[in-house]
Amino acid sequence: MRVRTSSAALIAALAAVSLLTLTYGQIALPLADTLGALTGTQSSDLARQIVLEIRLPRVAAAIIAGGALGMAGVLMQALFRNPVADAWSLGLLAGGQFGVALTVTAAAFAGPAAVSFLTIFEGPSITLAAAAGVAVAAVFMLALGRRVGAITLLVIGLMLGFTSQGLTSVLLHFAARAGGRVYGGWQDASFAAIAPASLPWLLAPIVIGAAAAVATAKPLSSLLLGETYARSLGVRVTSLRHAVLAATVLLVAPVVAFCGPVSFVGLIAPHFARALAGTARILLLLPLAALGGALLAVAGDAIVHAPWEQHFLHLNNILAILGAPVVILILIFSPAVRQWR
Amino acid sequence: MLDLKSLAVGYRSAGAPLLSGIEVSADAGDFICILGRNGSGKSTLMRTIAGLQPSLGGVARLGGEDVASMRPGTRARRIAVMLTERAFNPGLRVEDVVALARQPFTGWEGRLGDGDRAAIADAVAVMGIEPFRRRYFNSLSDGERQRVMVARALAQTPRLMILDEITAFLDLPSRVEIMALLRTQAKEKGQVILLSSHDLDLSLQLADSVWLLDGAGGFSVGAPDALSRSGAVGRAFDTDGIRFSPSQGRFEVSTSGPQPPR
Numbered sequence: 276m277r278v279r280t281s282s283a284a285l286i287a288a289l290a291a292v293s294l295l296t297l298t299y300g301q302i303a304l305p306l307a308d309t310l311g312a313l314t315g316t317q318s319s320d321l322a323r324q325i326v327l328e329i330r331l332p333r334v335a336a337a338i339i340a341g342g343a344l345g346m347a348g349v350l351m352q353a354l355f356r357n358p359v360a361d362a363w364s365l366g367l368l369a370g371g372q373f374g375v376a377l378t379v380t381a382a383a384f385a386g387p388a389a390v391s392f393l394t395i396f397e398g399p400s401i402t403l404a405a406a407a408g409v410a411v412a413a414v415f416m417l418a419l420g421r422r423v424g425a426i427t428l429l430v431i432g433l434m435l436g437f438t439s440q441g442l443t444s445v446l447l448h449f450a451a452r453a454g455g456r457v458y459g460g461w462q463d464a465s466f467a468a469i470a471p472a473s474l475p476w477l478l479a480p481i482v483i484g485a486a487a488a489v490a491t492a493k494p495l496s497s498l499l500l501g502e503t504y505a506r507s508l509g510v511r512v513t514s515l516r517h518a519v520l521a522a523t524v525l526l527v528a529p530v531v532a533f534c535g536p537v538s539f540v541g542l543i544a545p546h547f548a549r550a551l552a553g554t555a556r557i558l559l560l561l562p563l564a565a566l567g568g569a570l571l572a573v574a575g576d577a578i579v580h581a582p583w584e585q586h587f588l589h590l591n592n593i594l595a596i597l598g599a600p601v602v603i604l605i606l607i608f609s610p611a612v613r614q615w616r
Numbered sequence: 617m618l619d620l621k622s623l624a625v626g627y628r629s630a631g632a633p634l635l636s637g638i639e640v641s642a643d644a645g646d647f648i649c650i651l652g653r654n655g656s657g658k659s660t661l662m663r664t665i666a667g668l669q670p671s672l673g674g675v676a677r678l679g680g681e682d683v684a685s686m687r688p689g690t691r692a693r694r695i696a697v698m699l700t701e702r703a704f705n706p707g708l709r710v711e712d713v714v715a716l717a718r719q720p721f722t723g724w725e726g727r728l729g730d731g732d733r734a735a736i737a738d739a740v741a742v743m744g745i746e747p748f749r750r751r752y753f754n755s756l757s758d759g760e761r762q763r764v765m766v767a768r769a770l771a772q773t774p775r776l777m778i779l780d781e782i783t784a785f786l787d788l789p790s791r792v793e794i795m796a797l798l799r800t801q802a803k804e805k806g807q808v809i810l811l812s813s814h815d816l817d818l819s820l821q822l823a824d825s826v827w828l829l830d831g832a833g834g835f836s837v838g839a840p841d842a843l844s845r846s847g848a849v850g851r852a853f854d855t856d857g858i859r860f861s862p863s864q865g866r867f868e869v870s871t872s873g874p875q876p877p878r
Contacts, residue, residue, distance in 0.1 A: 358707070493726040497716050499708050503701050506668055508772075509692030509720045555707040558725055 278559045281551040285566035289338070289573060296577035297330045303582065328471065333580070335474060337466040337572040340530040341540050343481040345568020346488050347526040348541030349548065349560045353495050354519050355417070357425040358605055361541035362527040365432035366439065367412045368538075371531030373439040374408020375401050376446040383450040398476030406480075406528035412439075413520055426606070440536070464535040464590045466576050477529045484525030485565070491518045492558035499555060537572065538591045539598025544568035546605060571597065617679055618642040618665070618776055618808050624673035625657060625664040633672045634660050640827065640837050644775075644806040647799040649819035649840075651812070652829030652852060658812040659700065659780055661829070665810065666697045666778045678776055692720035696772035698765050698779045708753045710764050714739060717771035739771035742797065758785035766794060770801065777802075779811045791815060795822050816853070817866060820844060828852050 298309040304322050312326035348361040355365070362368050378400065382389035393400050412435070420428050469477065494510040502512050530537060548563035549555060575593045619641040626633035634657035642648055650658050663669040665676045667683040676683045678694055686694070696717065717739075718732040728736070740746055743763045748756065753764065762785055769777055779798070783791040795811070799822050802809045810827075813819050819826065820840040828836045828843055830852040836843065843849050850860035858867045 490724070493719065493722075493724060496712075496726060497719050500713065500716060501701055503668060503699055504697075504716075506688070507666060507692060507695070507697045508716065509688040509690075511688060549707045554709065555712050556726065 278552050278563060282562055282566060285563065285570055289566060289570045292570065292573050292577055293334050293338070296334060296573065296580060297326055299582060300325075300330065300580050301582055330580075332469055332471045332474060333467045333576065334573060336469045336477060336534060337576045338569040339474075339478055339481055340466065340534045340537060341544075341569040341572025342565035343484065343526040343530050343568070344537060344541035344572070345544035345548070345564035345566070346485055346561050347523050348543075348545040348568070349557060349564045350488055350491075350495065350519050350523050350526075351541070352545050353499055353557055354516065354523075355420045355425075355428070356499065356501075357420065357428060358546070359425060359429045359542060359602065361545075362409070362523065362530075363436070363536060363538045363540075364429055364542050365412070365416045366435035367409045367416070367523070367527055368531050368536040369436035369439040369443075370412025371405035371409040371528055372443050372536055373446075374404045374406070374411070375532060376443040376450070377408075378404035380446045380450040398473050401532040402476055402480060402529050405532040406524050409528045409531060410520070410524045413523060417516070417520070436536070464537040464594075465579075466534055466572065466590070467580070468535075469533045473533055477533045480525045480529045484522045484527075485561075487518060487522035487525060488561055489558065491515060491522060492556075492561060495519060496555070496557045536591070537594065539594045539602070540568045540571050540575075543598050543601045543605075544571060546601065617644045618810075619677040619680075620665070620674070621677065622674035623664070623671055623676055625660050625669075626672050627660075628670075628672065635829065635833060635835055636673065638674070638835050640835075642808045642810075642825070644808060645803050646824045647802040647809050647811070647822065648825050648827060649811050649813055649823035650827045650829070651816060651819055651849070653831050656829040656831040656852075658829060661827075662697075662778050662780050662810060662812060663699075665776075666695055667691050668697070689720055692772075694774055695776045695778065696769040696774035697777075698769045698782050700780050700784075709749075710745060710751055710753055710756070711736075711740075711749045713753050713764055714745075714768050714771050717768045720772070735773050736771050739767040742770060742801070743767035743794075759787070759790060762786060763790075763794070766798075773805075775807055777807055777809045779809065781812055781814065783813060783815060791818060795819075816849070820849070820865065 294306070294309065297313070298304050298306055302325060304325065308319060308322035309326050312323045344362060351360040351362065351365065352358055379393065382393045416428065416432060419431065423431070494505065494515045497508045497510050498505045498512070498515065505512055505515075544564045544567040545560060547567045548560040551563050552559045571594070575590055575597065578593045579588045579590050620638045623638040624633040624636035625638075626635065638661075650661065652658050660669065664671050665683065667686065671684060683691065683695070714736050715728060718728055718735065719726055721732060722728060740749065743766055745760070745763050745767055748760060753761065756764065762782055766779070766782055769779065783794060786794065795818055798809055798811065801807065823840050826838060826840050826843050828848055830836070836848045838846070838848070844860065844865055845862050847862060850862065853860055853867070857870060859870050860866075861868050
């Protein structure tokens with residue numbers, strides 16, 4: 276019941292913020308024009324162009340990516356049994372970025388043919404490269420997570436993030452010199468860079484990942500009690516781990532590939548979901564975390580693209596202002612974190 | 617209902633098994649205490665019977681079925697465990713913890729049916745944990761947590777319940793209460809309950825049967841009285857400092873033993 280009420284409230288909020296950012300921006304449109312453009316009824320060509328071609332892909336990317344990060348956060352916090360785990364904080368996004376940078380650099384040095392191949396098959400190739408990077412980072416962190424505590428893992432994840440972001444920028448520097456001008460400005464998180472044609476490449480893996488997340492939700496809930504209890508409840512723990520990792524990679528890799536390292540969304544959305552649902556059952560948390568993540572992403576994007584005097588605010592800065600205090604509160608007050616000391 | 621046939625337990629890497637050639641059976645309704653000093657193999661034996669660890673030889677059968685070859689889901693419907701391993705879980709409430717016991721019985725969504733809710737309500741009432749049902753599991757005291765974990769095992773409605781040192785954090789009245797309550801459960805529900813404990817007195821008073829591990833690979837089974845009178849309890853636990861007195865049924869501190877350092 277609480278889940279349904281909360282979902283309805285989140286959907287309403289998401290619709291309102293989306294409509295707001297579709298309507299207001301550098302050019303403010305009358306609300307009627309936005310609605311007209313969206314529904315395909317009467318509207319000016321200009322309004323249709325602004326809403327459908329410029330703003331809608333951005334908002335759609337924010338909703339899809341935010342939702343994916345929220346769900347991935349739920350999966351990772353359960354898998355790592357760590358309340359501050361998420362794709363960004365544990366370095367998975369940075370790993371994915373590094374994977375893409377390596378691929379782009381390799382193509383740049385391989386010659387123009389490789390670069391044009393990469394450009395033509397941009398969607399699948401950078402998603403695959405990101406997936407490889409995310410998967411390597413995830414497997415490494417999971418192995419490490421069995422040896423160190425939650426907070427140590429968080430610090431290591433953030434440090435790995437810095438390292439691979441540094442390496443990424445160095446790599447891309449050399450890639451640019453070698454003639455590959457691809458993805459130069461892509462190091463910052465943004466929902467605005469995605470081409471409308473790439474939206475299906477963003478969405479498809481995430482839909483499969485979401486289905487996998489739902490399928491693993493029940494056994495993953497019992498993993499919250501620990502591995503032995505999960506096994507005593509009939510869960511095949513090793514295959515469950517693999518399935519959850521696969522779902523996480525599917526959810527996260529396309530986000531890195533098309534939107535960059537979006538911070539904080541995946542970390543705090545699961546906490547809002549738990550607070551709203553009043554339970555830790557994964558299946559109930561997934562929709563709430565997806566909606567909460569989408570709302571946070573769209574809200575952050577709306578602030579970035581509000582009609583400011585001067586441009587540009589960075590998405591991750593806004594998300595940090597919204598998200599970092601929440602993380603600080605979690606670190607101070609969460610009983611789950613205190614237990615690790 | 618539970619039959620161990622020349623069961624050997626231990627870790628393959630350790631070379632020789634901790635215990636071997638265990639032959640014992642238990643009937644429905646038996647409340648069995650496993651006694652032995654630290655490191656005598658209690659936990660390993662219990663984990664092996666629960667199917668959480670492979671045996672090094674022989675079989676453990678529950679209702680005629682080999683536990684090791686049961687499908688995980690089937691095993692989870694028949695055997696509940698409570699272990700010394702700390703259950704750590706961000707954001708789990710007490711009612712979530714108890715409800716997880718019903719997972720082996722629910723569909724893919726884990727949605728609880730009427731039967732599941734009844735089993736949970738029953739376990740919650742029996743263990744008296746209703747007052748902190750909505751609290752976070754992590755915020756409970758050690759004693760409260762143990763009550764919750766026992767309730768979780770009860771809610772799994774198993775045929776065999778395996779409980780490893782569950783009363784370690786409880787005060788004496790609570791220990792007596794929980795052990796007596798488990799004994800009653802075993803009788804009422806026709807379950808076999810295997811419980812390991814360091815509470816020798818209490819175990820010898822309440823158990824239908826005692827499995828005694830002497831720490832040197834020896835395994836003896838019997839009624840509590842018979843084991844203490846035969847001197848088996850003494851052989852398993854006596855040290856220079858304490859001796860088990862079969863006539864009194866309790867330990868005596870030996871005054872001639874080594875003195876505590878000053």
